[in-house]
């Protein structure tokens with residue numbers, strides 16, 4: 776069992792019926808579902824793109840990020856998928872977390888208030904510096920990529 780960290784969260788939209796905070800649905804889940812904090816409904820026509828508000832602003836501890844990732848079920852059922860995946864929420868970002876969606880289906884897609892539209896994965900990050908060299912160390916993979924190991 777790994778220890779958990781505390782992420783400070785602020786609701787940025789006042790509403791008489793606030794949405795529940797994201798939570799892990801199972802004991803070992805890595806993502807917490809984000810909900811659409813919209814008034815009523817929002818319809819995306821085919822190829823429409825929109826930054827859907829979640830109503831949440833975060834203060835992640837230094838050394839952490841949050842990744843906005845698609846939910847596979849949503850993509851499969853409705854043909855709607857995240858335009859930018861994963862999105863990155865930086866530890867110093869204090870604005871509202873938004874989910875970038877594009878409707879890739881041929882049909883309009885309607886979101887309702889509280890629909891779970893993406894998942895948030897909180898993860899540690901290592902700051903990296905550059906070590907510039909003329910020759911990189913040899914590895915088994917070498918320059919092979921993009922399917923070089925077969926199907």
Ligand SMILES: O=c1ccn([C@H]2C[C@H](O)[C@@H](COP(=O)(O)OP(=O)(O)OP(=O)(O)O)O2)c(=O)[nH]1
Nearest residue numbers: 843859861862863864865868871872873874875
């Ligand atoms: O799916 C996303 C992606 C980003 N963000 C917020 C949090 C992040 O910290 C900020 C900036 O994101 P990013 O660094 O990806 O954007 P950029 O295009 O590089 O803009 P900037 O110049 O503001 O960094 O926008 C979201 O709310 N949802």
